[in-house]
Amino acid sequence: MWGPFVDMLSAIDFFILSPVISELLRGDTALVLKSAGRNRKTLSGELSICLTEDELERTWINKLMLLELENRKIDTKNGVVLIAEYVVEFADRIDVSLFLWFTRQLRIRYSSQLIKYLNEYNLDELFDKCKELRAIIYRHFGKPDILIERFKETEVFNFLVLMKKF
Amino acid sequence: MERDVIDLLRNHIAEYINFQLKFNRSKIFNYKRVEATLDDLRVLGLVSDEIEKSGFDRFIVELSRDIIFFVIEIIYPISGISCLYEDVLISLLFEGRIEDFNQSIRRFIEMWERKPVNLPRSGVDKRLAQLIQSDSEYINALNVVMKRFRRYKKVVSRPPKS
Numbered sequence: 001m002w003g004p005f006v007d008m009l010s011a012i013d014f015f016i017l018s019p020v021i022s023e024l025l026r027g028d029t030a031l032v033l034k035s036a037g038r039n040r041k042t043l044s045g046e047l048s049i050c051l052t053e054d055e056l057e058r059t060w061i062n063k064l065m066l067l068e069l070e071n072r073k074i075d076t077k078n079g080v081v082l083i084a085e086y087v088v089e090f091a092d093r094i095d096v097s098l099f100l101w102f103t104r105q106l107r108i109r110y111s112s113q114l115i116k117y118l119n120e121y122n123l124d125e126l127f128d129k130c131k132e133l134r135a136i137i138y139r140h141f142g143k144p145d146i147l148i149e150r151f152k153e154t155e156v157f158n159f160l161v162l163m164k165k166f
Numbered sequence: 167m168e169r170d171v172i173d174l175l176r177n178h179i180a181e182y183i184n185f186q187l188k189f190n191r192s193k194i195f196n197y198k199r200v201e202a203t204l205d206d207l208r209v210l211g212l213v214s215d216e217i218e219k220s221g222f223d224r225f226i227v228e229l230s231r232d233i234i235f236f237v238i239e240i241i242y243p244i245s246g247i248s249c250l251y252e253d254v255l256i257s258l259l260f261e262g263r264i265e266d267f268n269q270s271i272r273r274f275i276e277m278w279e280r281k282p283v284n285l286p287r288s289g290v291d292k293r294l295a296q297l298i299q300s301d302s303e304y305i306n307a308l309n310v311v312m313k314r315f316r317r318y319k320k321v322v323s324r325p326p327k328s
Contacts, residue, residue, distance in 0.1 A: 022307040063248070
């Protein structure tokens, strides 16, 4: 049912990453693919994505990640940056994992959390959420890293520039 | 100050529930999915407009236990509604609904004992696979993969198992 993928989660993660994977593999594949043994190649990386308050709700990421750290509710009004980390392993089957990180404290595999809610009444709705996340990830692909851009607005960055350390 | 009181109440409630579960020799699990009626949700103090308007009467809820706290989550047929159970109970105290508070805990403990159920998913995975496989971005990416790794061509062109 899931074609060349090891399981349903891999197929969903591939679906979410499909435009990114297409672009990466269309380029110089030697640069992006790493050998991980005989007949085994991996493609991995991460990119910062920024979601607006509305997008956090529409994708359910606010619910799935329970965006709270030690009782501090995360302020979403300026948009929240998450790091999308992906690992695609091409072996006998294709194994894809997509994780979303908030700092290094909160991490979810979006597909596995979302699939927990899948039923006949909300299939289309959940499918649309995956599409929404896919569009958000692709929107940030190949763009300057949003987290670095935010860092550049800080005094620390100005200081580092002044000290010629950045 | 209020925050401290709430934390104190949360801890006491969790302690009480844990004690009751141990007293009943209930099996301690991290999570369990059980069937619940609209009445169960009402007694627990969980019914919202969204649940009322859904028109459903039977639900599957996931009861789970963090280190101390208890979480109730509706996962079927509507989903995405979850709450920290201690906070639901505390809100009943805020509203002065003492008897509802007691009834809610009794029902929660009774629900904890219910037989676990599985999520009805017949055919949904297959329909999800069809949706994904009819998406043009997905097809494009898969074509790129198949061009790069010819071995997957065979797998993809093989008719799916019914």
